[in-house]
Amino acid sequence: KQEVTQIPAALSVPEGENLVLNCSFTDSAIYNLQWFRQDPGKGLTSLLLIQSSQREQTSGRLNASLDKSSGRSTLYIAASQPGDSATYLCAVSGAGGTSYGKLTFGQGTILTVHP
Amino acid sequence: DAGITQSPRHKVTETGTPVTLRCHQTENHRYMYWYRQDPGHGLRLIHYSYGVKDTDKGEVSDGYSVSRSKTEDFLLTLESATSSQTSVYFCAISEVISNQPQHFGDGTRLSIL
Numbered sequence: 001k002q003e004v005t006q007i008p009a010a011l012s013v014p015e016g017e018n019l020v021l022n023c024s025f026t027d028s029a030i031y032n033l034q035w036f037r038q039d040p041g042k043g044l045t046s047l048l049l050i051q052s053s054q055r056e057q058t059s060g061r062l063n064a065s066l067d068k069s070s071g072r073s074t075l076y077i078a079a080s081q082p083g084d085s086a087t088y089l090c091a092v093s094g095a096g097g098t099s100y101g102k103l104t105f106g107q108g109t110i111l112t113v114h115p
Numbered sequence: 116d117a118g119i120t121q122s123p124r125h126k127v128t129e130t131g132t133p134v135t136l137r138c139h140q141t142e143n144h145r146y147m148y149w150y151r152q153d154p155g156h157g158l159r160l161i162h163y164s165y166g167v168k169d170t171d172k173g174e175v176s177d178g179y180s181v182s183r184s185k186t187e188d189f190l191l192t193l194e195s196a197t198s199s200q201t202s203v204y205f206c207a208i209s210e211v212i213s214n215q216p217q218h219f220g221d222g223t224r225l226s227i228l
Contacts, residue, residue, distance in 0.1 A: 034216050043205060044158075046216035089158070101146050101165075101209050102173065103217065105158040 002027045006090055006106035013080055013113055021075040021109045023090030028068050031093040034103070035064050035075050038087045047088075048075070052095065080113045087111070118142050119220040121206050127226045134193040136223050138206030140186075146209045147189040148217065149173075149181065151202040158205065164189055196227045 003026045013019055023033070032051045036044040048057045048064040050073070056065040063076040077084060087110050091103040118141030128134055138147060148163040150173075160173030162181040170181050178200060180192045193200055203224050209217040 032214070036219075043219040043221045044207075046218065049214060049216045051214055091158075101148070101217065102160055102163060103148075103150075103158075104160075104174075107155075107157040 002030075002092060002094065002104040004090060004092055004104050004106035006088075006109050008109060009107070010110040011112070013111075015080060015082060015113055015115050017080050017113075019077050019080055019111075021077070021088050021090075021111070023073040023075070023106055025071045025073075025092045025104070028071050029095045030068065031095045031101075033064075033066055033073050034091045034093070035062075035073075036089040036091065038089060038108070044089065077111075080111075082113050082115055085111055085113050119206060119208060119218060121204075121220040121223050123223060124221065125224045127228065128196055129228055130197055131195050134196050134225065134227075136191045136204055136206075136225070138189045138191070138220060140189075140208045142208060142218075143186060144208040144210050144218075145186075146211070146217075147183065148207040148209075149179075149189070149191045150205045150207065151175065151200075152205060152222075153202050161191065161204075198227050201225060201227045 007022045034049045035047045050066040061078040066073045087108045089108045090106045094102045120139045122137045149161040150158045152158045159175045164170045164183040182190045203222045205222045206220040207217040
């Protein structure tokens with residue numbers, strides 16, 4: 001059974017800092033890995049998706065890397081802003097057949113960026 | 116934003132009553148999913164659909180059933196609600212190809228007293 005762990009569970013940083021969120025998964029047979037953002041009381045917003053054959057993806061101040069063989073991904077946020085405050089979730093998609101698209105989520109990292 | 120509408124957005128009901136949650140999409144995506152989100156457990160997959168009338172169980176399917184008679188609608192039914200099913204329920208959709216992310220609705224907050 002796939003298990004996804006996110007470290008740290010919570011993070012509080014001053015504005016402007018660069019930060020790294022970590023995600024690890026136990027089964028390397030994944031189709032892709034996705035990072036989501038969730039604001040309080042809201043649904044999930046997709047930030048980045050890395051296919052299993054890729055090493056990293058970038059969008060603006062966000063960069064996500066994937067090391068499938070070691071079961072790890074990191075989300076790097078550059079020059080953090082108070083608007084980045086949210087819960088960040090990592091999820092992996094099963095590989096092949098009816099496993100496609102079945103996401104297994106980590107429990108998230110609660111990020112607070114203070115002015 | 117992806118065209119996903121969940122209804123109702125909030126519901127309070129009593130133990131033993133039937134409850135149906137609806138997810139409606141305007142994107143014509145093939146895959147649709149129901150998740151529940153609980154403190155300490157994160158998001159967990161309940162059921163999913165890979166086409167009209169094609170559904171399968173997820174990690175926490177006991178006590179839930181689903182139906183998909185049209186591409187755009189995916190219904191989640193609690194036949195006899197229990198307090199352990201108090202949760203926030205999210206619907207998601209995705210296309211078949213691997214480089215497309217899942218898009219989530221805004222959720223339904225369900226309280227069972």
